[in-house]
Ligand SMILES: NC(=O)C1=CN([C@@H]2O[C@H](COP(=O)(O)OP(=O)(O)OC[C@H]3O[C@@H](n4cnc5c(N)ncnc54)[C@H](O)[C@@H]3O)[C@@H](O)[C@H]2O)C=CC1
């Protein structure tokens with residue numbers, strides 16, 4: 427029976443997918459796979475049994491991908507499964523800032539309950555002029571990153587009557603197909619910043635996007651623009667942000683990632699990383715992650731991995747083995763020669779590669795023995811081998 431260790435709060439519907447065929451628990455011993463959300467695993471010691479990690483969500487900056495690849499651990503995420511939830515909160519963030527909602531709420535919270543009804547009404551009507559806002563319709567939204575979330579935000583903004591400019595030089599063909607032709611494409615990030623009343627960031631956090639919004643770029647931003655960050659804190663350089671707020675270049679920063687330097691800043695609205703925290707998104711992500719893990723553990727198939735190639739080999743007959751190796755010549759032929767020497771017949775086979783990693787699924791006529799698995803593991807450049815399901 428395979429073991430699943432959970433970290434973070436994983437939606438019950440996702441856990442229910444494993445039925446009684448699996449042992450699933452927080453802190454489960456000898457886990458074949460780990461399911462998690464935002465927990466930081468950079469200093470985590472992976473037990474030797476771990477074959478897969480499933481991030482119930484989009485961002486994988488909390489996972490040491492390179493180390494996982496080296497240890498043959500397949501890392502999955504759930505692209506698009508929480509995009510709608512983030513989109514809705516981004517709309518909320520724009521409205522919070524456009525209509526002074528947070529300031530209005532604190533004003534009301536600060537009123538004394540000792541007032542009579544008439545005094546309350548007079549006070550409200552007298553003070554509301556301090557909270558006059560502006561409308562989103564007719565304004566320009568700049569969307570940095572037009573993947574699953576960026577595209578949804580762009581479409582919702584068009585629906586509100588905003589003009590939308592996007593920037594995404596690495597946009598996938600699939601994502602481009604999803605995008606409305608009404609989204610204008612900026613050639614440079616600076617062009618987007620110069621044209622937008624609101625700028626929202628939807629790129630992954632990695633070494634290329636660290637400090638993507640910096641003093642150089644912020645110098646181009648339209649005077650008084652609002653910056654929204656529901657992607658990751660590291661994408662915005664904090665010193666540059668504070669300077670832009672002080673110089674009124676930016677009128678507000680709305681962020682899902684509170685930081686000590688910004689906590690009490692009057693022009694910063696921070697939320698406690700709530701973008702994907704809806705029942706629907708948590709369920710979508712957990713169910714998708716669980717299904718991907720089950721197909722991997724039971725069939726070796728890989729769908730939505732961030733480090734291994736996608737692969738799907740239908741099960742017909744025989745006994746399945748899977749192995750991963752450095753993506754260099756001769757490994758496959760060496761493994762096939764070994765099978766031939768051991769008089770083992772191959773019924774079906776699929777080999778895929780991605781960057782430095784090659785991965786093979788093979789259905790053989792007889793159950794894989796420990797001797798066979800050890801022999802494959804000893805082939806030069808093979809770094810992981812596994813018998814899928816019941817074997818000898
Ligand atoms: N606040 C929250 O709770 C959540 C935050 N996120 C964050 O949002 C990020 C994006 O999520 P998705 O849209 O689902 O991912 P996605 O992978 O569908 O889209 C990301 C897009 O960013 C583009 N991109 C990458 N580098 C870029 C750059 N330098 N400039 C412009 N575009 C660039 C890519 O080409 C891709 O189209 C996640 O990586 C995660 O960090 C995701 C979900 C929830």
Ligand SMILES: O=C(O)C(=O)COP(=O)(O)O
Pocket residue numbers: 463464482483484485486508699701702703
């Ligand atoms: O999916 C993402 O990238 C998120 O940031 C969501 O994080 P969470 O699952 O709510 O901890």
